[in-house]
Amino acid sequence: MKHLVRAGLLLAAILIAVFIVPRIIPQVVPTTSFLADYGFHRPNNAENEAEWASLPMQYAESSVCLDCHKTEYNLWEKANHRTVACENCHGPTKDHLQTREPPIIDTSRELCGTCHAKLAARPASFPQVDMNEMGGQAQCKTCHNPHDPRAGMPPKVPHSLDGRSDCQTCHNPHEPLEMIPPTIPHTLEGRTECLTCHGSQGLKKPVIPQIPHVLEGRGDCLVCHNAGGIKPFPQDHAGRTSVTCQSCHQSK
């Protein structure tokens, strides 16, 4: 069967070329050749792993900023924004380190609002405000130090209260903050007695107790601090809701 023999030889040649030769090549070529890569299931992933592991970084860590920016860092480290990485607002470290130019710092309300705008899906215990009301159109940093946002909050009344019993005589919630007298940067809901928070210089200083316990697992203040609860709030707090508690009472 001459024809079968020839067909058989051709078949054998194809089978050898496809099944045997590629398996032998990696054994016989030097490892530097691209052919050495070929065998079953790519025997050498270590090289690719090393490539992934040695990619350049853009972001560093907040502790890197301490080297040059001690003042801001020390302030930030103990304040409420210590969980917010420096690079969150100031951009990746790499851009800054390469050029040493100060990074463009976004001080707009939009940046603060990315986290602090009131959204229903955000956990209730997270500090959030209605961006249409709080602060009018002014930049949030007019009152809040971004590295220590609760410092000096709430702001003291900067004038004596002689002859000024009704705050709303001068302060109009609808006028911009830059004008004098400055507008009230928050709603008046639950806030009928201005002096409860705002002591004036020379007059009674406000005594706002700090929250002496952690807030974890305690999303709704009123569970314990309601009128008939374990530690009821004082009389003058009547009508206030859980949402406003943390606008005056700082946690530890």
Place this chain on the structure above:
Amino acid sequence: MKYSRRDFLKTAGGGILGGIAVLNLPPLLKDITKRNRGPSSLPTVSYAERSLEKSYWGFVCDNEKCIGCGKCVVACKRENNVPWEPEYNRTWVERYVINEDREVFIDSPNAGRDGFKAEPMNIKYKNLAVWKSFFVPKLCNQCENPPCVTVCPVGATYTTEDGVVLVDQKHCIGCRYCVQACPYGARYVLPESAETHFGQVKVVDKCTWCYHRIHKGLVPACVEVCPVGARLFGDLRDPKSQVSKVLKEKRSYVLKPDLGTEPKVYYIGFEKGVQ
């Protein structure tokens, strides 16, 4: 003894088949019986002895803390040169809105990259009687039993010793079988306009848990910038790591456990309807 041509052909044929079997079968068997690893399958090392090569990484997403700010998405795109367009994401954030009838509505505007301010619920879900709503961060789960690795026809995607699933983009042929096989939608194809570090396009890319960062003792970029600690990362075999502590204290769950992929991203704050 007469050695005819027929005998020669028989011997030669047998030799070829034998050669094929010997050269191809053992690697085939080795391939099929690859072992699966888990945190207890390797001996625990103390913190002092811990080296990055012997780690077993884990990730925690806390649905109770996430505020949907989207900083993680931005940081990831910047850190890893992921295309800026919202169709290509290594990580993203979803918002879940559940109404009084317990119907679940999910959205992720621009994959959460710009936060969710632009679509406040009182406008988007105006006619909905909302019962509850929350955010869920998403990323590659780096499954311990990854279906994507199983189905890659050329073995371009693989699992490292420390449990991260990577793609060798120089060998990926762009067949997208892994994209089909991933139950979590974590993989995507780099468009022609992409400019990644490896310079490859039309191949598959995915979250690598910032492999280049974790091998220097840092955390992934998304974990670094999360302002509320909704993302945690660490060595599951180190009892002092953040992830180990949280997972020991709280109840956690994983996405689609019924598929048997054994994800290594653990979620706190389970809610029925989270996909």
Place this chain on the structure above:
Amino acid sequence: MDGFIYPNEGAIQWDLLITIYPYITGLVAGAFVVSSLYHVFGLKALKPVARFSLLTALSFLLVSPLPLVIHLGRPERAAEMFLTPNLTSAMSGFGYIWLLYLLIVLLEVWLAFRTDIVRYANASDGIKKTVYSLLALGVLDITEESILVDKRLIKILAFIGIPGAFLLHGYVGFIFGAVKANPWWSTPLMPIIFLTSAIVSGIALLLVMYVVVSKIRKVTLDHSCLRSLTLWLGGFLSLSVLLEGLEVFSMLYESEESWGILSKLITEKIPIGYFGIQFLAGSVLPLFVLGVVAIYKWPDQVKMVLAFMAALLVMVGVFAMRWNVVIGGQLISKSLSGFTSYTPPLLGEAGIVVAAVIVLLPFLIFAVLSHLIPPWQEEVKLREPKRLSF
């Protein structure tokens, strides 16, 4: 996009090109099964189409890798499937299965046509003689013994070719059926459903081609062959409909989490393609027509026309099935909460024009092959081989 899809799921990944690939390999499997029905099981009625179906299978087999290679993101790396296959992947089997099956079909075609090739080699000269001599591997004589040996080998090849054909198309079904992430695809029935619809499409293709080619060559059809094809088509079609219906009914009955989105898929997103084309026009109606053709004693011409139209409907229906599986499965989001959408572009790499060219290419190859080595059985004994002329 309606509902919610994962942000990475905007565009579907396996498009029109991947839809035509199982269609083409299905035709291969079906044509080969018909050929084997004669060569292995000795169904004499199918003799007129036995070699014809072999050439058809070969033509479609040669074209089948084309849509796959074009659709790859990096087609220049396609050889990696041969060189570094990851054998846990069903797709990695493609290279080897296709190659081995091609060798089987080539060998069987060669053996079945060898006597003719040698005859043509001896009867021609110049370039034609060289071509035919090469095809005959230089062996230009026929002995009675060699013909007998050839016949036995053909039988063996046709026998092992059946599981080969099943594997060639079944592995495609497994590629889809083994994807647990996609509830529309994930079922152990998928390889079998693909296979039965493949055989159905192959028989239908042969029926259509046989009628058309006989008309072009102006010869009379062998109506008992046509009847045999009709019966086998009807038989496999019943099985195919049963399995496809069982799969979706089972999902409806078990009503798992994914049933919500899947029922929306078939009732809102693809109802026309699914119920209208795949089931009604592509399966139920042809079954009815084929049944009527089998039962009633109508003139042969009428039966031929009816069978031809039924076969055409079946071919469209099987394509719709491929579309509904491949595209339909990707329309649903893995979040089980929404859909994306897909309209194939007309032009471009993955466009309708390219797909049409790929599907028509095998017919071109068949025309060339049948011009070179005509498969028509009936003339071999009667008169000089009648060449196919256009």
